[in-house]
Amino acid sequence: MKDQRRFLLVLRRMDVGGIEQATQTLAEALADVGHEVHVLVLKGSSRRRLSSNVHVHHLDVDRASRRGTGLAQHLLDRLVLSPLIKGSGFVWRGKRCTRVFSAFVAELEATHGDFDMILIRGQGAFENLWAFDDPRAWRVVEAITGRFADSRRGRWLTRVLYRDKQVISVSHGVEQALNTYLETRDVPLAAHEVIYNAVPTGKLERLACAPISPTLPRPYLVHVGRLVPVKNQARLLRAFDLAIQQGLDHDLAIIGDGSQRSALEALAGELSLEGRVHFLGHQANPYPWVKHADALVLSSDFEGLGVVLIEALALNTPCIACDVPGGISEVLIDEQRRLLCVPDDQALADTMLDAVQHPLEVKPEWLKRFSEDSVVQQLLEITDRSSSHRRQRKFPDASTH
Structure with missing residues (x-):
């Protein structure tokens, strides 16, 4: 060269x-x-x-x-x-x-x-x-x-x-x-x-073609991330529970592991979400679940950029996220901004419902910067x-x- x-x-x-x-x-x-x-x-x-x-x-x-x-x-x-x-x-x-x-x-x-x-x-x-x-x-x-x-x-x-x-x-x-x-x-x-x-779009598309195992019984939303306090999956679970009460007919797949897993599983039990929330642990290849989800949900209190959002968009999966400090608002631009919400349980629940009731079409130009x-x-x-x-x-x- x-x-x-x-x-x-x-x-x-x-x-x-x-x-x-x-x-x-x-x-x-x-x-x-x-x-x-x-x-x-x-x-x-x-x-x-x-x-x-x-x-x-x-x-x-x-x-x-x-x-x-x-x-x-x-x-x-x-x-x-x-x-x-x-x-x-x-x-x-x-x-x-x-x-x-x-x-x-x-x-x-x-x-x-x-x-x-x-x-x-x-x-x-x-x-x-x-x-x-x-x-x-x-x-x-x-x-x-x-x-x-x-x-x-x-x-x-x-x-x-x-x-x-x-x-x-x-x-x-x-x-x-x-x-x-x-x-x-x-x-x-x-x-x-x-x-x-x-984000290596071509590589992700190849990985996303792998079969999903285990399969989920309903259409689902997906969350991918370490189970640690800054990711605030407790907010995600509370919002998901509120969304179900408002008519959401989806499951939630949580991919990742970390220090908060036991506490989050206990919270899911307290909210009677057994059978609706699936803790899948760390997955070397999470992309098949991301590709087939109706939306990816991010509940973090901070994201430096939010690469998982970009990866989801590369697989044509729209994204829901809390509008918090960091780079999330730089990733979710244009029409995607309606799926940004304040970091609040009810606001996140409302945005989940909006995402599944009014599906967003992902545009290729949103990925060029990455x-x-x-x-x-x-x-x-x-x-x-x-x-x-x-x-x-x-x-x-x-x-x-």
Whole structure:
């Protein structure tokens, strides 16, 4: 490939969450158009099988940083510095981890050549590698997590994590939230871009052709997501119960697992929803259920972007969601906005009824912003600008002297 670039994508774990899915999609999209792509997992083994044209590496930077003299530093950090300054554990750990990471990057580049861009995704990776200072490095922010108090200590911790970093937010909603948070703590960024996560439409369509097992006895709505507080599936269950009382003749399939599963199953029992709500647990391939649902329902209190909404639209399944901070309102545009509701049980119930009584036709143009081609092109434009700036700094115009 004439204009081949070399990318390194870094994340803490490679499990089944949204960050991991977005990383895999991006890595494979870049590799499929001829770029050289490396993925580095900082903790544990990968639970995902990436395409053979993506180079996958594993390096537990925290464990590796404790070897030799690093062990004494680790003990000092853990027993003295971290207890002395609450919340500062990542500061000391990050210094050690960054040394290990920098050495690993140097080894990779000695073998494969220099990287054009290094993308670090997720709070865990940010904290472990906060001290990595390289003009090719960008932090990809999916949500504003780990916020520190607006205090002297909190402002210092925020500066450590974000000051003069280059950041890519996955939605304008995340961009606005991050800017507001940093402005209140007087922490500047070096650069801030917005690039949506990509969705591999063709791949999803193939996966969605698999048979559904178990099948459901009625037409149904579907929810896909981790069963954790921020997803607020309790609101979903209460709203579904209200919708049934108002005449909804659908079941609800809940795909996903997490810390709230037992509580949610108990709530479904309290609402007498046995036989109408189906907890299907984690499914490696949820897309057949999404494809055949009459609508996907999202009840979250926050979504950085809401990739599950885009995936549903790619399968021609309309989406119902609460209009909450983040990127949901950037995904559900135009006619879809009537299926956005305030985060309220009754409003969500009313919107479920509206969705099944007045089906919405999904338009292909709603997906163009989230195509792999679009996202890859935006990343290439950033690498072009960054490399141009580096050359200008290295070889300044003689006329300016």
